[in-house]
Amino acid sequence: MKARAVWIIAMLLLGVVASGCIGGEKETTQTQAPSAEVQLTGDFTKDVIAIGKVLEQNGINEVKFSAWGSGDPNSVMRVYGIVEAARRINKIWADNGIKVKIVITDTHYVASFQDAYKEYLSKQPLGQAGDFFVNSYAFLPTLADEGYVLDITDYANAYKSVIDDFYPSLIEASKFNGRLYGLPQDTEARPLYVRKDVAAKIGLDVSTLPEKVKNGEFTWSDVYYWAKKAKESGAAEWGLIHRKGSAHPDLIQFIFAFGGKLYDEKTGKLVVDVPAVYKWLYVEWKFAQDGLLPKDIMSWDWAKQIHPTIVEGRTLFDIGGTWYWTEWQTKQYYAKGSGEPRGLKPEEVKEWFAYTLFPAGEKGGKPVTLSQPFVWMINSKAGAQNPKYDELKDVYHKLAFLMLIKASDPDINAIHSVISAHLPVRKEAAKLIKDEKWLNDLKNLNLDLDQTVKDNIKDIVQATVNPINAQFLADVSYMLEYTHLAPAHPKYPALADIFKEAVDKVLRGEMTPEDGVNYIIQKVKADPELAQNVEIVGEIPKDWKFPQ
C-alpha cells in the first residue's frame, strides 16, 4: 500500500515536471501573443492607427458595427454620421497600409424617439441593440443607471480639446452622476412661431416682437389678447396650435416661463412646482375654453391636422421646434389652393413665419426656450458581434469612441444642422454653417462624403440647403442663451406622462386648472416610488388672474 502511494506521488511529480518542460518548450517556439491593449493619446490619427494595428495583429480584418437613430424625417445624419465616420477611419487605415475595415451592418432609423428607446431597452440585454444609439438625453440616466451604455469619461479625458469645443451645457446634459455617457449630437430651440400674414390682418407688428419678448414686455397675456383678436376677427381659425402627445418637452416650457422649476439640485428630486403648474394649466384651459386652441389638440394627427393647420395659416401662433422650419419644406403638409399636398418653398417659410422666444408667463418674468439635446451613446456591448470580443472588448470600445469623435466632426455636425434645422453642438460647426462657400458645396454635395451618405441625403439637401435656412439657424441660435433643460432623472418620463394627462383633461374641459393640479399631485402620491422622487412645492395661487 505504502509502495503504491510512493509510486503515485512519484508519477504525479514526474507529470508536473514533464508538463512544465513541454509548456516551456511551447513558450519558446510560440510567437509573442498579440497585444490587446491601446492607450488613447488624444492624437486621433495615431490612436486610430494603433487600434488598427492591434486588430490586424489579432487577425481581425473587418469590424462590424450598427447604428440606431430616431427623430424627424430630416435628421438621418444621426445614423449616417456614423457611416461617414467609419469611412473616414477606414481611409486612415488604408492610407497607412492597415488591412482592417469598419463595416456598418445596420442603419436603423425610426421616427418616434420613444419607440426607438423602448426597442433599445428590450434588445440591449439580448445583445441585439445597435452599437451606436442616438436619442434624447432624457433617457440617458436610465440607460446609464442600468449599465446599458458605455461610460466614456476616461476616453474623453484624452480628447479634451474636442470635448471643450462642445457647448458646456450640452456636455453636462450627456452626464449622469458626474460621468460622461455620450457626446451631444444636436440641440434645438422651441420658438413661438407667428404667422406674418395673419398678424398683418389684425395689426400685430411682428418686426419688434422678438425684442419685446426678450425684454419680457410681451407675455402670455399678450399672446392670448392677439390670439383672441385673430379668432374673433376671422383672420384665423385658431389662435394657438401646439404639440400633441407627451407634454414633454414643448409644453414644459410653461413651467419655466412662469418662473417655476422641475428639479431640485439640493435634494436631487423632481419638483411639482404647484403655482407654475397651475398657471400653465390655467393658460391652456383659458385658451381652449375660449375656442382659441382646439380642445382635442392632444389627439390631433401630426401630418393631417397639426402641421397643415400651421402651414396653411389657419392659426396665428404655434409652439414648435426649430426643426419645423425645414420639415415644412420637405414634408407635404400644404394643400391649400390646388388641393395637392406639397412642401413649402424656403421663400414661403421665410415670408409667412416670424419667430420669437417662448414669452414670459407674466410681466416681469423672463422668456424661455427648451432644448432636448440628442446624444450619441455607445452600447456597453458595442462590438460584441465581432471575433475575439472578450479579449478585444476594450479595443472595440475605444474604436467606437473614436468613431463618435469622428462623427462629431464639425462638417458632419453642420450638415445635420442645416438640413434638419437643429442647432450645432460644437462651436466649430456653428462657424461652418455661416460659411457661404461651404454651404454652396453642400448644396451641390461637393463634399468628401461616403456615397451612401450622399445618396441618402440628396433629396433633403436639395430641399433644405439654402441661405434662407442658414440664416434662420443663425437667427435662432441666440435662443440657446435662454434655454432650459428638463431634468435628466430616471423618473422624469413618468412625471411627464402625468403632466400630459392633466393637460389633456384640462383642455377638454373635463377638469378645471385646480382639479388638474390636484390630479397631478394625487397621481404622484399614488405611486410610492414616484412620490419618493418628487417634491411638491407651493400652493395654488389665490387671486391670480389670466389674462392680466
Next chain:
Amino acid sequence: MNKINREKFTALSFFLSPMILMVVLFYLVPLVMTVYISFTRMRNWNVEKYLTEFVGFYNYQRLFYMFQHDPTFKAVILTTVVFVGITLIINVFGGLALALATFFISEKPASSFRLLWLLPRMSPIAVYSLVWYYFFHGSEIGTLNSILMKLGVISQPIPWGQTVPWGAWSIIIFVNGLVGVSFGMIVFTSALNQIPKELIIAARVDGASAWEISRKILIPLTKWHFLYVLTWQFLSLLTTYPHIFLLVQWDLVNKDYGTTLALYVFNTAFGRGEQDQGLAAAAAVILSIIGIIGGFVTLKVLQFEKMMKRPRGDF
C-alpha cells in the same frame, strides 16, 4: 402495474404528451416565471441586475397602494368589467346568431358570408386598428364624422372615443367584438353541422319554424360548444390588449376609459419611460387569479363535469 394498465398508460402518454408539453411550455413555465418576477425588482429588462434582487411582496403592496390612491385606476377596473362583460356577450351570442343564420341558407352564400366575418381576423392588427382609427377619428378627418356631417346629421365633429365613458368603451367593444365574433361562429357552425340532419328534417315535416328548430333542437345540442366558446372567449378577452393598445396609443380613445387591466399590465411592463416588469408581473398574477376564478366559476355554473362524464351505453 399490470399489462393492460401499462398499455393504457403508454397510449395515454402518447396522445396526451403534445398537449401536456404545450401546457407546460406555454402556460406553466410563463406562469411560474411571472410569479417569480413579481417578487423581484425587475425593471428595464435588466435580467442580469435584478433577477436575484428579491423584494418580497413589495410589488403587490405598491400595486394595492396605487389601486387605492390612483385617481384613474377605478376607470381601469370599470373598463375591464364592462369591456369583458359586453364583448363576451357579443362574441358568444353574436357567433351563435351568425352560425344559426348561415345554417338556414344555402351553402354558397353562407360560406361567403362567413368569410366576410373572418376578414378582420385575417387582417394584421395594426392595419385593422388603423382602419378603425380613421373611421372613428374625433375630427372631420374621421370617416364617420365626415359622413354624418355630409348628411347634415351633425354640424360639428364628435370626439367619439373621448366621450367618456361610453364613447371610449363603445369603440373598444365594437372593434374587438368584430374580431372575436368569428371565433364563435366557426365553432358553432361546426357544431351545427354535426347535428343529424334527420332531426331537422323531421321537425320541418312537423311544421316547426326556423326559430323553433333553433330553440328546441339546435341550441340545446350545442350546449358544450357554447360552454367552450364562453370560457375560451372570457379568458381571451381578459388578457387581450393589442387592438386596445393601438387605439389608446394613437389617442383615439380616452386613456383611462380605454385601458383594461391587461393593457395596464402591458403598459407598466413595456410602455412607459421606466419599464417596471416586477410591478407588471404582480398585476399579471392578479389578472391570472381573476382568470382562474372566472374560468372555474363559468365551468361550475354550466356544469362542465357533466360533459366530462363517461357516456352511457357501450364503451
